[in-house]
Amino acid sequence: MASTFTYNDENSLFNFVVKEGNGVKGLVDSGLTEVPDRYIQPPQHRINKLHIAESLKDMTIDLSELDGPNHDQVAKAITHAAETLGFFQVVNHGVPLELLESLKVVAHKFFAQPAEKKAVYLKGVSPSPMVKYGTSFVPEKEKALEWKDYVSMTYTNDGDAHNFWPNECKEVALEYIKTSTEMVKKLLQTLIGNLGVKADDSRLDELVGLKMVNMNFYPTCPNPEVTVGVGRHSDMGTLTVLLQDGIGGLYVKKGESASKEDEEWIEIPPIDGALVINVGDTLQILSNGRYKSAEHRVRTTSTESRVSVPIFNTPLPVVKIGPFPELVARDGVARYREVMFGEYMNNFFSNSHDGKKSLDFASA
Structure with a gap:
């Protein structure tokens, strides 16, 4: 997309990157040699490796064992991870490994296209509200932009996916959703069952009834230490x-800390063939705070462009979410109020990333 812009003229840069759809990749392709001012994060938001805890090595779970004699042991490991870090990895999860490789390939293929091919999916232009291409998170509200481009595809039905999702990635993205659905229900069944709550299939389906698959692209960055790929947030x-691909860069916050200086962040190391699972705000609310939505962020790298492909399994917008009544009765207090998920979602997408502040919307 032909355009002239100045790296450190904020309006010019914003128009080029956000409004015209060139994204961060367009900046990198233009030959920039240092991070523009608009992307420089305040020191407290940068990922300081001095404060990075040792990589996580002991929270990889063989999901095939959930159906065998080690069921109780595996279920215990899943719930322990959800109660503490809010993150774990699974192997033998039922999603074909060749499909995972294809997802990485098509993600690179989508972002390698000329800007005008991707810009047809920009907000307000896209042929469907179910497909959105963009950069950063809420660029209009962010003081410092995130070093990331993405395409987001919301699943409603197969027909809409085939008609509206980008040709470069729709088949594999759709297959990714379909082959992971059983695994997600199995994990959710385990976690809810562990709370002593009975949830039938229709309730489980409501809680993961809306699915969004994103393809995230983190171009190489000349000064990775001054910016972030994604700021601190929970899902x-x-x-x-x-x-995630083999490059790495995903960090999760360990526990609560009194100040930003004392925080510990653990890198979730890439494991070949594994999928990363993390608890979102909805599950923290449903569990009345027992399960922890994981605060996480992503660093950039100067060596190689990185891709990641998340599926966000969320309730349908019309579903009410609140602590399970059985837990409120047992705990003697509701830590969150009941809200319509659609309202929670609108609030989430209306604000820039700010740790776990999104949960305040549902606080009792």
């Missing part, structure tokens, strides 16, 4: 399934 939904 809004029930469970997120994430495919």
Whole structure:
């Protein structure tokens, strides 16, 4: 997309990257040698490797064992991860490994296209509200932009997916959703069952009835230490399934800390063939705070462009979410109020990333 712009003229840069759809990739392709001012994060939001805890190595779960004699042990490991870090990885999960490789290939293929091919999916232009291409998270509200481009595809039905999703990635993205659905229900069944709550299939379907698959692209960055790929946040939904490539860069916050200086962040190391699972705000609300939605963020790298492909499994917008009544009776207090998920979602997408502040919307 032909356009002239100045790296450190904020309006010019914003128009080029956001409004014209060139994205961060367009910046990198233009030959920039340092991060523009608009992307420089305040020091407290940068990922300081001095404060990075050792990589997580002991939260990889063989999901095939959930159906065998080690069921109780595996279920315990899943619930422990959800109660503590809010993140774990699964192997032998039922999603074909060749499909995972294809997802990485088509993600690179989509973002390698000329800007005008991707810009047809920009907000307000896209042929369907179910497909959105963009950059950063809420660029209009962010003081410092995130070093990321993405395409987001919301699943309603197969017909809409075939008609409206980008040709470069629709078949594999659709297959990714379909082959992961059983795994997500199995995990959710385990987690809800562990709370002593009975949820039938229709209730489980409601809680993961809306699915969004994103393809995220993090171009190489000349000064990775001053910016972020994604700022600190938790996900809004029930469970997120994430495919990351072999480059790494996903960090999750460990526990609560009194100050930003004392925080510990753990890198979720890429494991070949594994999928990363994380607890979202909805599951924290449903569990009355027992399960922890994971606060996480993504660093950039100067060596190689990175892709990741999450599926956000969320309730349908018309579903009310609140702590399970059995838990409120047992705990003697409701830590969250009941809200319509559609309202929670609108609030989430109306604000820039700010840790777990999104949960305040449902606080009792």
